[in-house]
Amino acid sequence: MLTAFAALCQQAPEASTQPQVKVNVLNVCTPSAADQKEISEALSRIPTRPSFADDFEISHGRSTLDQSPNFLQPGQNAKISDELSVASYVRIRREFAGDAAFSNVQYSFSNDGHNMVETLVLHVRDPKELIQVSMEDSASAIGSAESMVTANTPASRIRLERFGKSSIALARCEASENGPAPDQSAYQSLFDSASHVLADYRKLLGVRRMVPAELAQIPSTWNQPVAKGKSSKTSDTK
Numbered sequence: 001m002l003t004a005f006a007a008l009c010q011q012a013p014e015a016s017t018q019p020q021v022k023v024n025v026l027n028v029c030t031p032s033a034a035d036q037k038e039i040s041e042a043l044s045r046i047p048t049r050p051s052f053a054d055d056f057e058i059s060h061g062r063s064t065l066d067q068s069p070n071f072l073q074p075g076q077n078a079k080i081s082d083e084l085s086v087a088s089y090v091r092i093r094r095e096f097a098g099d100a101a102f103s104n105v106q107y108s109f110s111n112d113g114h115n116m117v118e119t120l121v122l123h124v125r126d127p128k129e130l131i132q133v134s135m136e137d138s139a140s141a142i143g144s145a146e147s148m149v150t151a152n153t154p155a156s157r158i159r160l161e162r163f164g165k166s167s168i169a170l171a172r173c174e175a176s177e178n179g180p181a182p183d184q185s186a187y188q189s190l191f192d193s194a195s196h197v198l199a200d201y202r203k204l205l206g207v208r209r210m211v212p213a214e215l216a217q218i219p220s221t222w223n224q225p226v227a228k229g230k231s232s233k234t235s236d237t238k
Helices: 002-011 033-044 145-150 185-204 207-215
Strands: 052-065 085-096 102-111 115-124 130-140 157-162 168-171
Touching: 033 130, 033 157, 033 168, 033 185, 052 207, 085 207, 102 145, 102 185, 102 207, 115 145, 115 185, 130 185, 145 207, 157 185, 168 185, 185 207
Parallel strands: none
Antiparallel strands: 052 085, 085 102, 102 115, 115 130, 130 157, 157 168
């Protein structure tokens, strides 16, 4: 018996030296009361009549998408293609003047031919607890970019990035194969507040004029789907 016990001890696996990985799962459909309070407080800090500095940035281009955008959630009415796609995008950034609570704001618009997405991100100047606040809306690309940016599409996702803590998020959730859509009536005021912020900054940043004008500068011949397994890069050799 002692010999068998000793053999078992020798065969016992050694303790793993690999570091443990901690995974935080965000409850984006039904956040807690504490999370709702933080989202509400963060949205209330966003200035409705900000004073901008002279610094700004406007850019446009195309980007190859090899995976679904972050805003897509199970059950949402977004069109997903099996092929890689190329998205046209416009980005606008403005700096806040003085000692405002936020240092800058960045708006981005993207259209991959199937979905159009607007994202607004505000970065905190002195990130002690909160780092940034972001809002997002999306729609199937059944119309023009101009109609999208003038429609004041309501926010469908809100996210807080926090210093030293996990993020907080709230997103519109629809029915899925696993069950019916959750009751999100308690969060309507948060979605409304985020939608008002988006509408304000569309005006403040001149989005309705800027986005169509910037997209018009991107050659339409570049707007071609990219099939899987084929490279979209051109050779530098001649």
